[in-house]
Amino acid sequence: MYKVIGFPRTRAMRVMWLLEELGEPYELDPALPQSDAVRAVNPSGKVPVLMDGDEPITDSVAICTYLADKHGKFTFPAGTLERARQDSFSQFGVDVLEGALWTAAKNTFINPEDKRAPDVKDVCRYEFARGLEILGARIGDGPYAMGETFTIADIIIGHCAGWAVAAKFDLPGEGPVHDYFKRLRERPAFQAMMAKVTEAA
Numbered sequence: 527m528y529k530v531i532g533f534p535r536t537r538a539m540r541v542m543w544l545l546e547e548l549g550e551p552y553e554l555d556p557a558l559p560q561s562d563a564v565r566a567v568n569p570s571g572k573v574p575v576l577m578d579g580d581e582p583i584t585d586s587v588a589i590c591t592y593l594a595d596k597h598g599k600f601t602f603p604a605g606t607l608e609r610a611r612q613d614s615f616s617q618f619g620v621d622v623l624e625g626a627l628w629t630a631a632k633n634t635f636i637n638p639e640d641k642r643a644p645d646v647k648d649v650c651r652y653e654f655a656r657g658l659e660i661l662g663a664r665i666g667d668g669p670y671a672m673g674e675t676f677t678i679a680d681i682i683i684g685h686c687a688g689w690a691v692a693a694k695f696d697l698p699g700e701g702p703v704h705d706y707f708k709r710l711r712e713r714p715a716f717q718a719m720m721a722k723v724t725e726a727a
């Protein structure tokens with residue numbers, strides 16, 4: 527059985543969501559970032575870490591890519607144009623959406639107080655809003671980033687949407703991007719993941 531290490535109100539949600547989509551059972555160890563339990567398997571102290579047997583895998587996108595490739599679901603095969611487009615969406619999620627959210631978080635509560643620049647949060651909100659405009663142009667009518675096929679790119683982007691709500695970043699109240707995020711939240715696997723997050727946190 528897989529084991530997800532990491533306090534669940536973090537990027538660990540991405541891995542849990544995918545495991546729910548795959549229907550794979552997993553154990554959750556809600557260890558805090560930088561705890562001894564996490565540092566024992568990831569020198570950076572960051573979560574999530576996926577244990578596949580005795581082997582730790584770090585970084586949520588690498589973990590999701592590994593799981594999707596291994597189980598042959600929610601991804602296009604490596605070496606195809608579809609996979610290149612899918613990876614581009616995942617990278618967009620990490621680079622543009624997560625980048626703005628993570629920079630804001632680091633400058634709000636992650637970094638030591640004397641290493642924060644609170645004014646940067648306005649820039650993050652601006653960049654995130656621009657990112658949503660680009661997302662709208664890229665997904666078109668969807669229903670998912672890759673059209674009819676739900677992939678791990680949707681998990682990365684959808685997780686950032688939930689993170690944005692928690693961080694009080696603006697999301698559209700209507701339109702294609704609003705509908706896309708709603709479609710993702712309505713997936714049974716997303717709801718199963720959220721139930722476990724709420725139970726554990």
Ligand SMILES: N[C@@H](CCC(=O)N[C@@H](CS)C(=O)NCC(=O)O)C(=O)O
Binds near residue numbers: 537560572586
């Ligand atoms: N690229 C990594 C980033 C992991 C990461 O920064 N996780 C946060 C929680 S969401 C963390 O552990 N922060 C603690 C720290 O940076 O020291 C991933 O996607 O898993």
